[in-house]
Amino acid sequence: MGQTLVQKILAKASGRDKVEVGDIVEPAVSLAMSHENAALVMNQFYEIYKGANLEPKIWDSSKIAIIFDHRVPAESAKTATNQKLIRAFVREQGIMKFHDIRGDKMGICHQILPEYGYVRPGTVVVGTDSHTTSHGALGAFAFGIGATEMASVWVLGTVLNVPVPATIKVLAHGQFRKNVYPKDLILHLIGLVTNKGANYKVFEFHGDAIKNMPTSGRLTICNMAVEAGATAGIVPPDEETINYLRNIAGVTDDIELVLPDEDAKYDHVIDIDVSALEPQIARPHAVDNVTSIDGISGLKVDQIVIGSCTNGRLDDIKVAADIVKGKKIADGVRLLVFPASGRIYREAMEKGYLMDLMEAGAVIANPGCGPCLGIHQGALGDGERALSTTNRNFKGRMGNPDSEVYLCSPAVAAASALTGVITKPNEEK
Amino acid sequence: MAKVIYKFGDDISTDIIYPGRYMATVLPDETPQYAFDDIKELNKILTGSKVPEGSIIVAGKNFGTGSSREQAVSTLKGHELVIIAKSFARIFYQNSVNLGLRIIICPDIDAEPGDELEITDGKVINRTQHKEFEIIPHSKTRQKIIEAGGLIAYTRRRLLEKEV
Ligand code: SF4
Numbered sequence: 001m002g003q004t005l006v007q008k009i010l011a012k013a014s015g016r017d018k019v020e021v022g023d024i025v026e027p028a029v030s031l032a033m034s035h036e037n038a039a040l041v042m043n044q045f046y047e048i049y050k051g052a053n054l055e056p057k058i059w060d061s062s063k064i065a066i067i068f069d070h071r072v073p074a075e076s077a078k079t080a081t082n083q084k085l086i087r088a089f090v091r092e093q094g095i096m097k098f099h100d101i102r103g104d105k106m107g108i109c110h111q112i113l114p115e116y117g118y119v120r121p122g123t124v125v126v127g128t129d130s131h132t133t134s135h136g137a138l139g140a141f142a143f144g145i146g147a148t149e150m151a152s153v154w155v156l157g158t159v160l161n162v163p164v165p166a167t168i169k170v171l172a173h174g175q176f177r178k179n180v181y182p183k184d185l186i187l188h189l190i191g192l193v194t195n196k197g198a199n200y201k202v203f204e205f206h207g208d209a210i211k212n213m214p215t216s217g218r219l220t221i222c223n224m225a226v227e228a229g230a231t232a233g234i235v236p237p238d239e240e241t242i243n244y245l246r247n248i249a250g251v252t253d254d255i256e257l258v259l260p261d262e263d264a265k266y267d268h269v270i271d272i273d274v275s276a277l278e279p280q281i282a283r284p285h286a287v288d289n290v291t292s293i294d295g296i297s298g299l300k301v302d303q304i305v306i307g308s309c310t311n312g313r314l315d316d317i318k319v320a321a322d323i324v325k326g327k328k329i330a331d332g333v334r335l336l337v338f339p340a341s342g343r344i345y346r347e348a349m350e351k352g353y354l355m356d357l358m359e360a361g362a363v364i365a366n367p368g369c370g371p372c373l374g375i376h377q378g379a380l381g382d383g384e385r386a387l388s389t390t391n392r393n394f395k396g397r398m399g400n401p402d403s404e405v406y407l408c409s410p411a412v413a414a415a416s417a418l419t420g421v422i423t424k425p426n427e428e429k
Numbered sequence: 430m431a432k433v434i435y436k437f438g439d440d441i442s443t444d445i446i447y448p449g450r451y452m453a454t455v456l457p458d459e460t461p462q463y464a465f466d467d468i469k470e471l472n473k474i475l476t477g478s479k480v481p482e483g484s485i486i487v488a489g490k491n492f493g494t495g496s497s498r499e500q501a502v503s504t505l506k507g508h509e510l511v512i513i514a515k516s517f518a519r520i521f522y523q524n525s526v527n528l529g530l531r532i533i534i535c536p537d538i539d540a541e542p543g544d545e546l547e548i549t550d551g552k553v554i555n556r557t558q559h560k561e562f563e564i565i566p567h568s569k570t571r572q573k574i575i576e577a578g579g580l581i582a583y584t585r586r587r588l589l590e591k592e593v
Contacts, residue, residue: 024570040455040499047581052588071453078453130497130520144497146524147455152584156591160580161523161570195440196491200519229491231519286440373449373496394444394495401448401467 002261004167005234006202009141009258013124021265023164030123030140031097032153033065035109037128039082042089044151058093059157065097065118066090067109072101072368075376107341107367110134110223110309114215115341117249121237122258126150126159131309131391133226137218138245139237139258141202144226165231166267167202168193172209174275179425181319182217183311183389183409185209186224187280189272191290199229201267204260209274210235215244216313223310224391227287236260279424282407285395293412299422301406302384306413307338307365308372311389314344314353316410321353323414323425324360330420335362336378338370362417374399387422389413430556431483431511433544435471439489443501443521452498457528460500461507475508483531487540488514492532493521499528506530513538513546513553526571527580534565 003011003018011019013027034041049056058064066086074080083101090098099105099112106112110131113119121139125132128150135142145159153159172185189203203225210218218235225233235241237257245251279293306312306320317339329335337357339345345367348354354364371378372390379399380386386398386405393405406422415425451463465471474480486505492514493501502524505512511531515538525532535553540546544557553562567575577583 024568037452037455037498043456044581048585048588052585054588054592076453082453082455128497130495132497144520146497146499146502146520146527148499148527148580149523152527152580155584155588160583161568161574163568195494196516196518199491199516229494229518373452374444375450375452392444392495394442396444396448396467399450 001265002263004264004266005139005204005236005258005260006141006167006232007164008260009122009124010162010164012122012258019164021164021166025162025164026158026160027124027162028158029063029126029153030120031063031065031113031118031125032150033067033109033113033125033127033129033132034150035067035129036070036079036082036086037147038066038086040147041128041150041154042086044148045154048151048155058095058154061094062096064095064154065113066095067099067112068101068106069108070369070373071375072106072366103342105342107343108309108312108369110219111313111340111344114138114219114244115249115343117245117251120255121241122256124159126153130226131223133230133232134219134223134309136222136225136232136234137215138241139235141232141234143232165200165202167204168198169266169269170203170205170272171207171269172205172272172274173207174209174273176209176274177277179411180277180279181409181411182213182220184277184280185272185274186221187282187290187407188277189270190224190228190288191280192270193228195227195286195288196229198225201230203230203233205233205235211238214315215240216315219313220310227391279409279412281412281422282393284393284404284406287391287393287407293422293424297422297424300385300420301333301387301416301422303334303336303378303380303386304413304417305336305338305371305378305386305388305390306410307340307370308390309340310391311410312338312340312344314347316389317344317348317353318351320410320414321356323411323428324362324418325356327360327418329361329417333417333420335417336370337362337364339367341367371398373397387413387416430545430547431481431485433485433487433540433542433546434474434480435486436540436542437486437488437492440491440494441488443493443495443498446493446501447498447504452500455500457503457507460504464504464508480508482509483511485511485513485546487538488512490515492517494518499524502528502530511548526567526574529575529579535562536565537562
């Protein structure tokens with residue numbers, strides 16, 4: 001019996017020919033990513049060395065990435081101090097993949113990793129962030145871990161105790177209708193399987209709708225795989241992957257494509273005809289509370305957010321800019337745009353997208369996570385409602401338990417900004 | 430024997446356990462005050478009068494869903510709570526093992542606040558309601574980390590083995 005893509009990756013990374021679902025393996029890590037929570041990882045890292053009577057030393061300075069994105073520029077003295085401590089650690093340990101707060105190199109970790117070619121197909125990537133699943137878009141087995149577990153990776157270079165997950169094959173075929181996007185596909189899938197339907201399992205994405213999807217869209221769907229409880233989402237690497245790595249990420253060395261076996265054994269198969277999809281919305285306070293937009297259009301919103309590791313990429317900003325170009329956003333609504341990286345910011349500026357958005361009334365903020373996790377840059381007032389292209393709408397997620405967050409694609413977000421109510425693209429004014 | 434101090438339904442997220450706005454606070458010792466900060470009555474119970482060590486929170490499926498933030502575990506560990514749930518989200522589960530938070534997977538658990546529970550090797554016994562529920566044991570590899578006293582101690586041991 002053949003192996004799924006994640007089985008093949010795990011076998012390779014643990015020096016075995018084959019692994020079975022349920023085996024516990026200890027794979028070698030190719031990339032270990034943290035953001036500001038590196039402050040806690042450092043603390044735990046030193047704890048491990050304390051009492052070991054050895055000089056604290058990371059296992060490989062080229063394989064650790066630290067990216068400031070969650071609270072940039074620092075929103076408090078506490079964060080600024082943590083960032084300062086992390087900078088000193090980066091220098092001390094010679095960590096090579098460090099992205100500080102500077103316009104030319106900053107960005108959300110899940111954009112920086114692909115953009116800089118840090119993620120390769122067929123490898124194991126771990127991050128102290130649940131949306132590390134994003135990097136399955138490039139054919140890696142990428143998953144989130146906690147800070148103490150990361151400290152252990154920094155020391156050993158392996159992740160302990162990884163149970164080989166069962167794989168759900170998602171077969172997405174057909175062509176998206178106009179104004180329907182990968183975000184709508186993943187919201188639909190989460191609604192279908194529920195927020196725990198893929199717990200401890202992996203989604204492997206197949207079908208012509210995936211084949212024809214740019215890497216930006218693949219990042220969106222893998223990003224949100226975790227919202228169905230999945231350990232990871234993964235797309236078998238193909239021409240598009242190579243094209244992205246060579247032409248956008250600037251990778252020049254060899255790229256090895258690890259693919260699933262034809263006769264791989266899947267847990268089950270989910271078949272989705274994307275041509276039947278309408279724009280989707282996830283209602284508060286659960287990501288699987290998904291409805292087609294028709295059930296909900298007309299609902300008034302106070303704040304609209306376009307950005308995040310889910311939908312803050314150039315394609316997303318273009319979609320939004322095209323919709324609002326030459327128009328004005330409605331009175332009484334705030335439109336906040338957060339390009340996912342400095343590079344995206346620059347390109348969106350050069351192409352005029354940011355000008356179109358700003359002329360329409362959008363606030364363009366610096367690259368970073370923005371209000372996605374409720375720390376700063378756009379908290380909601382009591383009783384307010386947000387419509388957002390981010391990935392979570394848990395109670396209190398945008399900083400106020402007495403508020404609501406609805407999730408959607410950039411097209412729906414932009415169309416709704418023009419009307420101030422949830423609006424299907426093409427039906428705005 | 431210990432008391433159930435609170436009961437939850439399914440899908441209690443890491444944002445409920447430890448709101449994102451406190452994520453600048455990272456050191457384990459500083460996190461307990463923010464436990465369930467948006468559920469004021471529960472936060473008050475935990476931070477106000479001292480709840481006895483081993484007090485129990487009972488929950489439904491998928492406890493700890495959401496982010497990888499370890500504060501969601503250290504904040505509960507700080508109060509030395511025991512969490513009994515029908516199931517746990519993956520990262521939360523692993524983080525609990527790593528930090529030594531006592532979590533118990535008990536798919537049929539049925540208990541109300543105020544009930545007295547006894548936890549044995551394989552069972553949760555509800556002494557108030559006179560009912561028993563099976564526990565699903567942790568895997569052997571997880572058990573090894575628990576027995577070592579958590580992941581820090583376990584990794585330290587591995588590191589020292591590597592050095593010799
Ligand atoms: S954009 Fe939001 S979901 Fe993505 S890494 Fe930042 S905080 Fe997490």
